[in-house]
Amino acid sequence: MGVAVVTGASTGIGEAAAIRLAREPGTELVLVARRGELLRELAGSLPCRATCVAVDLTEAEAPRRIREHLEAEHGGELDLLVNNAGAAWRASFEEGGHDNVRRHMELNFDAVVRLTEALLPLLRAGAPSAIVNVASTAGRVARARTGAYSASKFALIGWTDSLYAEEKPHGVHVGMVLPGFVRTEGFPATELREKALTRWIVSKPEKVAEAIFEAGPGGKAERYVPRPYALAAIFRILAPSLVRRVLGGGAASSLTTSTGGE
Numbered sequence: 001m002g003v004a005v006v007t008g009a010s011t012g013i014g015e016a017a018a019i020r021l022a023r024e025p026g027t028e029l030v031l032v033a034r035r036g037e038l039l040r041e042l043a044g045s046l047p048c049r050a051t052c053v054a055v056d057l058t059e060a061e062a063p064r065r066i067r068e069h070l071e072a073e074h075g076g077e078l079d080l081l082v083n084n085a086g087a088a089w090r091a092s093f094e095e096g097g098h099d100n101v102r103r104h105m106e107l108n109f110d111a112v113v114r115l116t117e118a119l120l121p122l123l124r125a126g127a128p129s130a131i132v133n134v135a136s137t138a139g140r141v142a143r144a145r146t147g148a149y150s151a152s153k154f155a156l157i158g159w160t161d162s163l164y165a166e167e168k169p170h171g172v173h174v175g176m177v178l179p180g181f182v183r184t185e186g187f188p189a190t191e192l193r194e195k196a197l198t199r200w201i202v203s204k205p206e207k208v209a210e211a212i213f214e215a216g217p218g219g220k221a222e223r224y225v226p227r228p229y230a231l232a233a234i235f236r237i238l239a240p241s242l243v244r245r246v247l248g249g250g251a252a253s254s255l256t257t258s259t260g261g262e
């Protein structure tokens, strides 16, 4: 497959994506996150060559460091960029204010845009190549106490759609993955998993990893995980009042109070 950068590879969906991509013949991985120890542990367990960049993606120097690492360690080649690192800090607007919105935008949107800007010349040079942006179904429908997170993912989706059209003529495919509730370190979905009524809606990082492969080398434009979550996006457009009632009312109380899953 060639050289792939995976951000947020120390845990959860990014780790699963690295493991999935490592199975493809000819893959070289660049694992990115803040916790270098976890990255090195993962790199050592993979069946392909994998190097690590331990960096905070919100820092100004991060994109340049990753590009320099690619040039020094992988001959400046790049075939796939998986923009997966992200986080959610739950708070109402009254509690979190603009500070919480800024914090989400810095990691879930600005950092993705800045890294893509730094690596796009390498991706174009290596075309056909691909970018996969890990958004969220929360980038299609918003719930109480996740407004800042949703804003960052709505922004990411809009920008991704535009980049898809712009980079197509250059041979850089831009795919997007929209996970629903997936059990990970940052999104434990504890309350949902505790109840039989809601347990079934919590998915696994491995499923998202497969979707990342399909939306990258597989050439798909977008993938919901699990697939039926696409209905939320469809109903949001066709029946907005109904969706507001469901997400704002009793049926969704376990979703809005759950500590995990975005």
Ligand SMILES: NC(=O)c1ccc[n+]([C@@H]2O[C@H](COP(=O)([O-])OP(=O)(O)OC[C@H]3O[C@@H](n4cnc5c(N)ncnc54)[C@H](OP(=O)(O)O)[C@@H]3O)[C@@H](O)[C@H]2O)c1
Pocket: 007, 008, 009, 010, 011, 012, 013, 014, 032, 033, 034, 035, 036, 038, 055, 056, 057, 058, 084, 085, 086, 087, 088, 107, 134, 135, 136, 137, 178, 179, 180, 181, 182, 183, 184, 185, 186, 187, 260, 261, 262
């Ligand atoms: N799980 C879900 O329910 C769900 C649903 C929809 C969308 N998503 C999206 O999926 C992506 C991955 O999330 P996940 O569920 O796998 O959560 P996770 O297990 O918490 O993983 C987040 C990853 O991002 C990295 N990261 C966080 N802040 C960073 C920073 N400032 N600089 C560099 N790396 C940073 C973390 O590594 P370090 O802490 O080592 O830096 C970690 O590897 C996110 O974009 C999230 O919004 C998740």
